[in-house]
Amino acid sequence: MITAGIDVGARYVKAAILEDGKRVLVTLVDRSGYDPLGAARKAFESALSEAGLSRSDVSYVVSTGFGRHRVDFRDANATDITAAAAGARFFYPNTRTVVDVGAGNTRTSKLDENGKVVQFRVTDKCAAGGGGFLERIAYYGGIDLSQLEELALKSQKPVMISTVCSVLAETEVINLVTKNIPMEDIMMGAVMSVAGRVVAPIKQVGLTPEVTLVGGMNMNAAFPLALERFLKVHVNSSRDLVFANAVGAAYLGYRRLQKRAVIAQ
Amino acid sequence: MTLLEDAASREPLELFREVTEDSYVDFSWQRRWKEETGGRLLGYFPVYFPEPIAHSLGFLPVNILGASGYIELEKATAHTQSFVCSISRSTFELAATGHLDHFDALAFTNICDVARNLSGIIKRNKPDKTVVYLHMPINNAVAPAKDYLYAEYGRLIEKLEPISGRKLDMEALRRSIALYNEKWELQHRMEQLRIERPWLLPYDEYYYALRAGQLLPVELYVEKMRSFLSEVEKRDRKQQDKIRVLVLGDFCEQPALPLMRAMEDAAYLVYDEAIIGPRWIGRVNEAEEDPLMALVKAYTDNLRPLTTRYHPLIDKQQHIAELVKDLRIDAVLFLVPKFCEPALYDFVIRKLALDRMHVPYVKLEYEESESTFENARMTLETLAESIIFG
Numbered sequence: 205m206i207t208a209g210i211d212v213g214a215r216y217v218k219a220a221i222l223e224d225g226k227r228v229l230v231t232l233v234d235r236s237g238y239d240p241l242g243a244a245r246k247a248f249e250s251a252l253s254e255a256g257l258s259r260s261d262v263s264y265v266v267s268t269g270f271g272r273h274r275v276d277f278r279d280a281n282a283t284d285i286t287a288a289a290a291g292a293r294f295f296y297p298n299t300r301t302v303v304d305v306g307a308g309n310t311r312t313s314k315l316d317e318n319g320k321v322v323q324f325r326v327t328d329k330c331a332a333g334g335g336g337f338l339e340r341i342a343y344y345g346g347i348d349l350s351q352l353e354e355l356a357l358k359s360q361k362p363v364m365i366s367t368v369c370s371v372l373a374e375t376e377v378i379n380l381v382t383k384n385i386p387m388e389d390i391m392m393g394a395v396m397s398v399a400g401r402v403v404a405p406i407k408q409v410g411l412t413p414e415v416t417l418v419g420g421m422n423m424n425a426a427f428p429l430a431l432e433r434f435l436k437v438h439v440n441s442s443r444d445l446v447f448a449n450a451v452g453a454a455y456l457g458y459r460r461l462q463k464r465a466v467i468a469q
Numbered sequence: 470m471t472l473l474e475d476a477a478s479r480e481p482l483e484l485f486r487e488v489t490e491d492s493y494v495d496f497s498w499q500r501r502w503k504e505e506t507g508g509r510l511l512g513y514f515p516v517y518f519p520e521p522i523a524h525s526l527g528f529l530p531v532n533i534l535g536a537s538g539y540i541e542l543e544k545a546t547a548h549t550q551s552f553v554c555s556i557s558r559s560t561f562e563l564a565a566t567g568h569l570d571h572f573d574a575l576a577f578t579n580i581c582d583v584a585r586n587l588s589g590i591i592k593r594n595k596p597d598k599t600v601v602y603l604h605m606p607i608n609n610a611v612a613p614a615k616d617y618l619y620a621e622y623g624r625l626i627e628k629l630e631p632i633s634g635r636k637l638d639m640e641a642l643r644r645s646i647a648l649y650n651e652k653w654e655l656q657h658r659m660e661q662l663r664i665e666r667p668w669l670l671p672y673d674e675y676y677y678a679l680r681a682g683q684l685l686p687v688e689l690y691v692e693k694m695r696s697f698l699s700e701v702e703k704r705d706r707k708q709q710d711k712i713r714v715l716v717l718g719d720f721c722e723q724p725a726l727p728l729m730r731a732m733e734d735a736a737y738l739v740y741d742e743a744i745i746g747p748r749w750i751g752r753v754n755e756a757e758e759d760p761l762m763a764l765v766k767a768y769t770d771n772l773r774p775l776t777t778r779y780h781p782l783i784d785k786q787q788h789i790a791e792l793v794k795d796l797r798i799d800a801v802l803f804l805v806p807k808f809c810e811p812a813l814y815d816f817v818i819r820k821l822a823l824d825r826m827h828v829p830y831v832k833l834e835y836e837e838s839e840s841t842f843e844n845a846r847m848t849l850e851t852l853a854e855s856i857i858f859g
Contacts, residue, residue, distance in 0.1 A: 264710075273734040280710040281734070283847065286854050320859075456858045460710065463858075 205461060206257060207264045209453025210248055210278070211287065212240045212271030215307035215336070216420065219247040220450035221255045221262070225458030230255040231447040240271035248277070264457035268449050270308070282456050284449060285313050285324045290459075291452025292416040293319040296440045300412040303402060303431070303439070304449070305421045307336040310402050314409040325405040334398070335420050337373070341365065341394040344377040345387055352391050356426035359392030364400070392426060399430035406435065416440040418448035472501045476689055481697035482674060485681035492531075492684050493539040494563065499531055499684070500571045509632055512569055513576040514560060514584055515721040516777050517746030518603075519764050521645035521753070522622060524687060526633040532683030532744065533569070534723050535559040538837040540566070548590060554808045555837035556722035557587045564591050564598075573632045574599040576625070580721065580777035581811050601628050609769040610781045618765045643760040646753050648687045655694040656682060656748055660740070662701065664796055667737040668708045670701050672729045679744050709737075712799035712853045715792060716741035717819060720776050722806035724835050731846035732802065735853045740796055741804075742776075749775050776815045785815065786822035793828055799856050801830035802849060829856065 207225070211218040217236045221229040230251045236243045244267070252258060267275035268287035275281070282290075284304060288311065292299040299319075304311040313324035327334075342349045356362075363385050365373050373394075380390050398421075406415075417439050421427040428441035444451075476484055488498050496512075503510050511528040523530040535556035544565040545558040563569050575598060577588035585602070592600040603621055606614040626637050659678060662670055678697055682690050713736070720742040732738060750767050757763035772780065774788045792798065801823055805812040816832060823830050831852055833845050 276707065278709065280857055281850075282854055282858065283850050286851075286858065290858075459858055 205458065206262050207266070207454045207457035207461065208248065208251065208262050209287065209450040209455070209457065210244050210265065210267045210269075210272075210275055211447075211450040211453060212236060212244050212267060212269040212275060213306055213420075213449075214270045215339075217243040217247045217269075217271075218447050218450040219244075219251040220447050220454045221251050221257065222451065222454035222458060225455055225462075228444075228447075228451055229257075231444075231450065233446065236271065241274045241276065244271065244275045245277070264461050266453040266457040266460075268453040270306075279457065280460065282453055284311055285321055285326075287449040287452040287456065288418045289313055289315055289319060289321050289452065290455045291448030291450070292418050292440075292445070294451055294455050295442070295444055295448060296414060296416045298414045299416040299440065301406060301409065301415040302418060303406060303415060304418045305398065305402060305427070306334055306419055307339070308334050310334055310405060312402070312405040312409050314412060323409040325408050327401075327405055337398055338394055338424070340371075341373060341377060341391070344374045345381070345390060347387065347391070352395075353424040353426055355388045356392040356395050356424070357388075357429075359386075359388040359426075361389050362392035362396050363389050364393045365390075365397040392430070395424065395426045396430045396433070399427060399434055402431065403434045411435060411437070413437050414440055416445065416448075418445045420446055422446045472498070472505050473686075473689065476685075476693075481693040481700075482677065484685075484693060485674075485677040485697070488684045489677045489680045492534070492680070493537045494568055496531065496568065496571070499529060502529060502686070503571060509573045510571060511574045511576060511629070512572040514578070514580075514587065515556075515744075515746060516580050516775065517578065517605075517750060517768070518576055519622060519625075519768075520687075520747070521642060521649045521764060522626060522637070522761075523629065524648070525641040525645040526626070526629050526635060526637060528573070528629065528633065529686055530683075531572070532680075533560055533563070533575070534680070534683075534744070535837055536563055537723060537725060538839070540568075542838075548594070552808055553583050554722055554806050556806065557583045559837055561587060561590060564595060569598075572598075574601060574629060576601040576603060578603045578605050581809075583808075599628060599632060601625055605778070606769060607779055608781065609771075609778070614769045615762070615765050618769060619762060622761055622765065639760055643755065645687075646760055646763060647755055648691065649747075650752050650755065651691050652682055652687050652694070653747065653750070653752055655691060655698060658698055659694075659701075660748065662698070664739050666708075667713075667739050668706050669704045672733045672738055673726050674701075676726060676729065676743060679748075682747065683744060710857060711735070711737045712856050713737050713739045713797055714849070715739065715796060715798045715801045716804050717789075717801060718776075718803050718805040718809070718812040718816065719743050720745040720812070722809065722835075722837065724804055724806075725837070725839060725842075728835060728839065728842045728845060731842040732804075732849055734846055735850035736800070736802075738802070739798070740792070745775065749773055776811045785818050789819045789822050790826060793823075793826065798828065800852055801828060803830060803832040805832060805834050807834050807836045 209220045218233045220231045267278040267281045272281040288304045292302045302313045310327045422445040428439045509528045511523045512533040520530040536559035545562040588602045753767040754763045
């Protein structure tokens, strides 16, 4: 049984194809751009092609993310909270706290022992506590986003970016550069700045190990390290978790089909 | 091109949307209709008004449903308390700022204390305006209720005849009833379509089509509605795996359309109470010898519950149990306007029945000036997920 998950985020769209709720056949990521539906369609078609499948092979499609309601080929949609919980448990079955730092906002949730969400928090004011902030800082620092991880990991003495506004942070970064602060310390400071802002919503839902980080921040190994420094617990992190919400959505689709089969009997 | 010629050439949905959006503040369509046809305009406050009476006297009966957050409430803030519902405040604002001046008469019924007082406030502030307050019977199960309502409709007719310049003609009333019955049939057909195949007709289209029925001349509406429904029934759209939700509480003040769109992102809203009056009244008996009495009986003998009407023979708990079963409802959304006492009273009655049946429900409050709906969507979506994926 094949199910698919499409995570239409503010910056990136991610697609995942799952077989029998167990095996991830394909994951891929692309820019959301100005046409989230078009990007979702393209990502889905590309994922099918990569898996050697056709649309009719897929029994159920679940969309999630910021643009989930725009996906007109979906069977159902799931909130980021629910999809992230399912995805985190798919990769780390003992997850009790999920941290999902998106481009525009951050979501944290606490799960019970069965993986059910019992508490969640969403920050929705601006990108200051999200991945978008790091994109801006990299831009202000004149480096490519892909270099940010490597630079930040070299830092010996990170300098915290104090402003809560990603636009005003530009001034602060310029000031730091003129003070000859090494770029790696500025970048790690920015990473720690975002991690520091995520701590409060984690504590609001109640920090319970295991903690799993999902979403694009898994592309930056400096971020889970920074988070661990604040939380003083291990944070599950891996490149696979970039696709946790899409995989979680596909897994929810699998569970839905199972439930339907039970009801039908 | 005249207004009616222009309307005849328009796509139904385009016309429905245009007159609905125009009715939030301006009613310019109705103003032009009056100028071009020489007809009279009657505006009425929800929930129910006997439209055929006004129609047969040459009026275009128009439902005034507040301003839906489209105007600032300045005069209303000065004249009314902050703890009354927003539809009454914005309706007063419309009247006080001259947006209802082209209406020849305004009608109110005793749906709640606020509506009763609103009628008085408008009358006092607009002394030149004919304001009719209809006292609908409280106990509809007793025999005198019919004679009482017959007399009350007579009082309404006496008020409208001088404005109309003509006397009520029973044959004209009979023809009007037949036309409004046709309208009811079409709206009922649309209701059934939403129940059976909600994915074919998005909520906003359904709402425009419903609301336009309270704004356009019935003859034009019937023609447009017939064409609209034929088109909708032929649509081929993907059905999604969504829960089926019953919406209760929106019988008077109108929830913002973006709120309803947000709700529809999470679930199929298979039945709701928007503009419920004309749907609730049902088919009026055309065979009745006295058409005015037919209208009276359609109200007093109606055993379908209506939040703003008491009837001792109606068991609202049993009714909601039947609705849940007949419409295959997964969850109930109580969408209650802020400060709406009738909706809150019914919420308690209905929730007790749902508790007994273990049917999940959520209650959300709204008002006209709201503009962010993300939390409301998240609430219903979370409930939907617990049913679909739980």
